[in-house]
Every structure is written in structure tokens, then in C-alpha cells.
Amino acid sequence: MASVNAPRGMRDFLPADKARRERVLAVIRERYRAHGFDEIETPVVEEYARLHAGIGGDNEKLAFNILRRGLDADAIRAAAEDPAALTDLGLRYDLTVPLARFYATNRAELPAVFRSIQIAPVWRAERPQKGRYRQFLQCDIDIIGDASARAEAELIVASLDAVAALSLADASVRINDRRALDAMLDVFGFPADERPGVLITIDKLDKIGASGVAAELRERGASAAAVDAFEAFVLRTQTSQAQPYGEAQIRAALPEGVPDDVVAHLVGVGESVAAARGGEDAPLVFDPFLVRGMGYYTGTIFELAHPSVPYSLGGGGRYDGMIGRFLGQDVPAVGFSIGFERIVDLVEAGAGEDERSVVLVHDRDVPVARLLALKSGLVAEGARVRLEQRTKNVKGLLARAAADGYRTFATVSATTTRDDLDLKPLG
Structure with a gap:
């Protein structure tokens, strides 16, 4: 008998789970729109050559590729050593590569900035494990056409606002x-050809320490x-006095030799975020060894942190060179x-539930016309309404309705009118 389970690394969502996800998405969308971002949609598939153009980092190795249509056995055998000959499309593994293609396609119809x-599913051929799925949802905001620190600040402010609206305050x-x-690695003396591998190892600093x-x-x-130079720098004696985000903190965390314009850009991000928050200290922490693995990052990189968990809740960065791969100009x-x-x-x-929701528990002999009239009247008043025929285990019926997000219930007999409905809280 065929398995009835979802494919490995992919999930079904029961009504209560789906409703919860949609409530969270609605908050994120609303806050992002409030900050002037507009939602777009791109196809779930992109051309194979685009997904494997060397701009997706390690994710390219995890792409789900789609077999060309119409290939017979002989054609498949002949192309067995050449994936590009077997496939012409693939499922998107992130939303950044499709956005770059979208912008290149529609640039004439878009504003200068x-x-x-983008809120949509992506697919990666990961090894399924707790918290890591082969199909998952990404929530991206991007700014194209602005090279100033204002762009980073807008993204950070909007993202902090979104998580705060989900009652996740104190994010940083x-x-x-x-x-x-790159400047630090140059100061330490790592040759250019060693640096990609060096960064992979430095990215483990939080887990395995400097030694x-x-x-x-x-x-x-x-x-x-x-x-030796790297280790000595990381283990150097530092003041234990905490400093707010700014030029002093950044320069204290870096060796001599990092370009002034890079420091100025980082300082500008903090000043803009602070201004957006009414002048209070920006909830930013400069981390000179934050790496982020995507090879297409060209400047600022960041990760969203929250004190309740040891892992990041999001991240991103500047990728000024990607769109130029499609347009011929950066x-x-x-x-x-x-x-x-x-x-x-x-x-x-x-969290975020504010809708009126009612379960009408009715006897078997209540006419359908009366039930639908009662239901339609409540729906017209703005309520979400479910009809449930009374069972022997009414307690279990109501518990299931509560789990599905309903907040009140009323019993309905053959003579019940709208004025007779006695709404009682569930749970």
C-alpha cells in the first residue's frame, strides 16, 4: 500500500495550524506595507541556468530540478552526465534570485527605488531534521536602487516593527x-585564495570559540x-564596559586598516535606525565576525536575534552585484x-485573534432553513460561524472547536431565533 504521509521534509497543516500561520502572515504583511513596501509574486520555477549561475551559493546544490519534457530513454542515457541537458527548469531555492530576474524584466515599470x-514557499533538497524542511515559507523585503545606509535602516526598522507587532519585543x-x-582577513594576512574557506571556519566562532x-x-x-594574528586579535584584552552601537564600538571591535567608508556606512545605518525610533539607542550589535554564508553579499550583512532563543530569526544583506548579472550593469x-x-x-x-467566532450546536430536528438563516445573520454581522450537530460527547465537540480557534458557542433548537441565541465563551 502506498504511503499516505507527506513527502519527507514537507508538512500538512491542520486547520488550527493553518489559521495561526495566516494570522502571523497577516501581521507581517500589514507592518511591511505600512513601511511602504509593495508585494509582488514570481513563478515557483525558474530556468535551470539561472538557478545554477553561481549566485546562489551552496543553495544551488540543493535545488530541485525538473526533468525536460518529452525525453525518451535513449535521450536520458545520452545526457546522463550533463544535468543541464536533462533539466531546463527548477524549483526556486530562495526568493532573491527570482527577485533579481523580476527586476531585470520589469525595471521600466518600477520606481527608481x-x-x-515577497512571501512565498521555496524548496531545498535538505536532509530533513527538526526545524529544517524541504519546503518552507520565506518572508522577504528588499530595496533595489538605493546604495545609501537609508536602505539598510528601512529594512531593519520594518523588520523590528513586524516582530514587535507579534509580541516579540526586545529583538535586536x-x-x-x-x-x-575582507579587510580584516587582509590585515591578518590571509591570501585571497584562502579566504572563502577561512570564512566558513570563522562562521563557527560562536560554536567552537577562538581556539x-x-x-x-x-x-x-x-x-x-x-x-596566529587572527587568534591574538580575538583573544586580546578588551574593556568590559558596554558601548552603544556607533563609531566607537565599531572601531574598538576592528583592527586598524578597515576602510573609513565601510565604518561610516555602518555608523550611518545605526544613526538612521536610532532616528526612526525617536532618538533612542538603536537595537544593533556590531559583530565583526558575523559571516552569513551566501556568496552574493557585497556589503552590509545582518541577522535578527531574540533573547528567548539561541539562534537567529532572520537575516539578510546587501547584494549589489546580483542584478547586474541580468542587466549588464550593477x-x-x-x-x-x-x-x-x-x-x-x-x-x-x-495571538492576534480578534475575530468573532461562533459554533452553533444544533439538535437533529432543527430545519436546515432555520440553521442557515441564523448562520447567515451572524456572518452578516461579521462573525465566523460553524454549524455542529449535537453529539453525545458535547464536551469533546466544543474542545475541538476551541482548538480550531472558535471563541464562543450557542445551542440551537427547532424554535431558536436570533434574539434567543445565548453566546457563551469556549474554554
């Missing part, structure tokens, strides 16, 4: 710049003097993605 929302953003990272990173770099055969672009699957697990059940 375009602020987009870790921030860095890939140009600062662990240094040991792994030595095992990888990285330049010994550069590893266009500044920066994006922020909320990790929806992680966020939704933190939002309390029922």
Missing part, C-alpha cells in the same frame, strides 16, 4: 559588512602567521528575510 515584499540585529571582513577556529584553520592548512540592492518557520513557533497560540 523599488521596495518589494547583529550587523557587519563583508568589506570589513577551536584557530585549530581548524591550521588543520585546513591556512597561513600560520595569519592564523544596481544596488539589499534585503532582509524573516525566518517565518522559526517566528511562527514563538508566537503564542491565539
Whole structure:
């Protein structure tokens, strides 16, 4: 007998779960729109060549590719060693590559500075495990056409506003710049050809510590003097006095030699975020060893943090070189993605529920016309209404309705009118 389970790494959502997800999405959409972003939609598939153009980082290896239509067995055998000959399309593995293609296609009809929302599923051939799925939802906002620090600040302010509206206050953003990272590696003495691998190891700093990173770099055969310089810098004596985000904090966290314009850009982001929040300190933390693995980042990078969990709840960065791959000229672009699957697990059940919802528990002999008239009247008043025939286990029936998000109930007999309905709370 065929399995009735969803494919590995993919999930079904029961009504209560789906309703909760939609409530969270509605809040995110509303806050993003309030900040001037407009929602777009792109196809779930893109051309194979575009998805494997070297701009998607390791995600390209996780793409689900679609077999060309009409290939017979001989054609498949002949092309077995060439995936590009077997496939011409693939499921999108993120929303950034499709956005770059969308902008290149529709640029003439878009404003000079375009602020987009994309909320849609993506697919990656991950190894399924807790918190990691093969199909999941991404919530992205991006700004295309603005190279200034204002763009990063707008994204950060909008994203913090969205999570605060979900009752996840006290969120903060870790921030860095890939140009600062590259300058540090240059100061330490890592040759250019070693740096991609060095960054992969440095990205583990939070997990294995400075000594662990240094040991792994030595095992990888990285330049010994550069590893020593990195380790000495990370383990240097530092003041324990906390500093607010700003130039002093940033320069104290960096070695000499990082370009002034990179520091100025980071400072500008903080000043703009602080101004948007009425002058209070920006909830930003400069992290000189924040890496983020996507190879297309060209400048500022950031991750969303919350004190309730040890992992990030989203992130993003500037990818000024990607759109130029399609247009032949670079266009500044920066994006922020909320990790929806992680966020939704933190939002309390029922958060955002403000709708009127009623279960009408009726006897078997109540005429259908009366039931539908009562239901239609409540719906016209703005309520969400479910009809349930009375069972022996009324308590179980009501418990299921409460689990599905209903808040009140009323019993209906053959003579009940709208004025007779006695709405009682569930639970």
C-alpha cells in the first residue's frame, strides 16, 4: 500500500495550524506595507541556468530540478552526465534570485527605488531534521536602487516593527559588512585564495570559540602567521564596559586598516535606525565576525536575534552585484528575510485573534432553513460561524472547536431565533 504521509521534509497543516500561520502572515504583511513596501509574486520555477549561475551559493546544490519534457530513454542515457541537458527548469531555492530576474524584466515599470515584499514557499533538497524542511515559507523585503545606509535602516526598522507587532519585543540585529571582513582577513594576512574557506571556519566562532577556529584553520592548512594574528586579535584584552552601537564600538571591535567608508556606512545605518525610533539607542550589535554564508553579499550583512532563543530569526544583506548579472550593469540592492518557520513557533497560540467566532450546536430536528438563516445573520454581522450537530460527547465537540480557534458557542433548537441565541465563551 502506498504511503499516505507527506513527502519527507514537507508538512500538512491542520486547520488550527493553518489559521495561526495566516494570522502571523497577516501581521507581517500589514507592518511591511505600512513601511511602504509593495508585494509582488514570481513563478515557483525558474530556468535551470539561472538557478545554477553561481549566485546562489551552496543553495544551488540543493535545488530541485525538473526533468525536460518529452525525453525518451535513449535521450536520458545520452545526457546522463550533463544535468543541464536533462533539466531546463527548477524549483526556486530562495526568493532573491527570482527577485533579481523580476527586476531585470520589469525595471521600466518600477520606481527608481523599488521596495518589494515577497512571501512565498521555496524548496531545498535538505536532509530533513527538526526545524529544517524541504519546503518552507520565506518572508522577504528588499530595496533595489538605493546604495545609501537609508536602505539598510528601512529594512531593519520594518523588520523590528513586524516582530514587535507579534509580541516579540526586545529583538535586536547583529550587523557587519563583508568589506570589513575582507579587510580584516587582509590585515591578518590571509591570501585571497584562502579566504572563502577561512570564512566558513570563522562562521563557527560562536560554536567552537577562538581556539577551536584557530585549530581548524591550521588543520585546513591556512597561513600560520595569519592564523596566529587572527587568534591574538580575538583573544586580546578588551574593556568590559558596554558601548552603544556607533563609531566607537565599531572601531574598538576592528583592527586598524578597515576602510573609513565601510565604518561610516555602518555608523550611518545605526544613526538612521536610532532616528526612526525617536532618538533612542538603536537595537544593533556590531559583530565583526558575523559571516552569513551566501556568496552574493557585497556589503552590509545582518541577522535578527531574540533573547528567548539561541539562534537567529532572520537575516539578510546587501547584494549589489546580483542584478547586474541580468542587466549588464550593477544596481544596488539589499534585503532582509524573516525566518517565518522559526517566528511562527514563538508566537503564542491565539495571538492576534480578534475575530468573532461562533459554533452553533444544533439538535437533529432543527430545519436546515432555520440553521442557515441564523448562520447567515451572524456572518452578516461579521462573525465566523460553524454549524455542529449535537453529539453525545458535547464536551469533546466544543474542545475541538476551541482548538480550531472558535471563541464562543450557542445551542440551537427547532424554535431558536436570533434574539434567543445565548453566546457563551469556549474554554
